[in-house]
Amino acid sequence: MNERTTLVTGGTGGIGAAVAVRLGAGGDRLLIAGRDQARGARVLRDLAGANPRVDHAHVPVDLSLMADTARLADEVASRTSRLDAVVLCAGVFAGAAEWTSEGLERTFALNYLSRFLLLSRLLPLVAAAPSGRVVLVANAGKYGDSLDLDAVLEGRAHPRRHLAAASQFANDLLAVELAARLAGTSVEVTCVFPGVVRTDVFRNARGVPAPLRWVARGVARLVGSEVETAAETPARLAQDPTVGSNGGFYGPGLRPIEVPRRAADPGRRQELWEVSRVLLRPWLSASAEVAS
Ligand SMILES: NC(=O)c1ccc[n+]([C@@H]2O[C@H](COP(=O)([O-])OP(=O)(O)OC[C@H]3O[C@@H](n4cnc5c(N)ncnc54)[C@H](OP(=O)(O)O)[C@@H]3O)[C@@H](O)[C@H]2O)c1
Numbered sequence: 001m002n003e004r005t006t007l008v009t010g011g012t013g014g015i016g017a018a019v020a021v022r023l024g025a026g027g028d029r030l031l032i033a034g035r036d037q038a039r040g041a042r043v044l045r046d047l048a049g050a051n052p053r054v055d056h057a058h059v060p061v062d063l064s065l066m067a068d069t070a071r072l073a074d075e076v077a078s079r080t081s082r083l084d085a086v087v088l089c090a091g092v093f094a095g096a097a098e099w100t101s102e103g104l105e106r107t108f109a110l111n112y113l114s115r116f117l118l119l120s121r122l123l124p125l126v127a128a129a130p131s132g133r134v135v136l137v138a139n140a141g142k143y144g145d146s147l148d149l150d151a152v153l154e155g156r157a158h159p160r161r162h163l164a165a166a167s168q169f170a171n172d173l174l175a176v177e178l179a180a181r182l183a184g185t186s187v188e189v190t191c192v193f194p195g196v197v198r199t200d201v202f203r204n205a206r207g208v209p210a211p212l213r214w215v216a217r218g219v220a221r222l223v224g225s226e227v228e229t230a231a232e233t234p235a236r237l238a239q240d241p242t243v244g245s246n247g248g249f250y251g252p253g254l255r256p257i258e259v260p261r262r263a264a265d266p267g268r269r270q271e272l273w274e275v276s277r278v279l280l281r282p283w284l285s286a287s288a289e290v291a292s
Pocket residue numbers: 009010011012013014015016017033034035036037039061062063064089090091092093110137138139193194195196197198199200201202204220224
């Protein structure tokens with residue numbers, strides 16, 4: 001079977017949907033993950049329009065819940081024995097802490113922990129591809145280190161202003177650490193800052209006062225790029241094996257971003273890795289030991 005298969009989380013909307021459509025046009029079979037059934041069906045229709053012969057699928061899933069994230073990993077594994085790329089786009093901006101039914105802070109759980117869990121469980125499938133790619137769509141290199149790992153371990157929330165920032169910086173550390181662990185294998189990991197993009201990310205921002213959300217949305221509409229433009233960098237990193245290098249950070253137009261020293265710090269990366277494994281212990285399976 002030579003058909004490429006790619007998983008895109010957040011493939012039901014915003015940048016993720018545009019990435020999925022672009023990858024579909026390039027020949028990949030897409031598995032898209034996100035909660036909204038109707039929007040998922042719309043993306044599948046767009047994908048079928050580009051290539052009706054390929055059997056794309058939408059897996060409805062709430063990635064702020066680790067049990068659901070683990071179920072997604074199982075479902076992906078039941079559908080394919082090889083993943084050519086995993087593009088992680090699902091994410092939110094938030095201005096207030098909330099707790100999931102699993103006792104995890106929702107923004108950190110969705111923007112970071114679900115990504116760690118999904119990758120831990122799916123890396124064997126990515127390693128089975130000739131040149132597997134992992135692309136984390138986050139804010140590559142743009143945030144300082146506001147991550148409070150004691151708070152995360154003790155079940156306390158970050159201060160409001162750091163809620164999203166800490167989860168995005170955690171993606172930077174994860175990208176660099178995973179790339180180091182996978183060095184010399186066929187799998188490469190990259191991290192992307194998509195720029196300011198005209199999506200619903202600010203309209204959906206929980207805990208952010210409505211006037212602020214409208215201002216942010218207005219700014220994005222004025223100066224932001226279209227999703228199709230923002231999709232170029234993650235899609236090319238996922239699909240073109242000649243593009244990108246393991247552990248690299250990239251911005252719009254595939255512009256390389258220097259990896260900040262704070263994201264490359266081996267002690268900090270290792271610390272986050274260990275905390276992640278502790279928090280996710282109930283959902284990590286024996287097969288999740290590939291890059292442990
Ligand atoms: N837009 C920007 O200017 C910008 C800038 C920098 C970084 N980013 C990052 O880019 C990524 C994509 O953002 P976007 O602008 O495309 O956002 P968006 O338009 O709000 O789309 C978010 C996507 O994530 C999914 N999602 C949200 N909550 C989910 C949950 N609990 N479970 C599963 N899926 C969930 C949504 O699908 P459902 O609603 O169907 O679940 C949707 O597909 C995010 O990680 C964001 O931090 C965006």
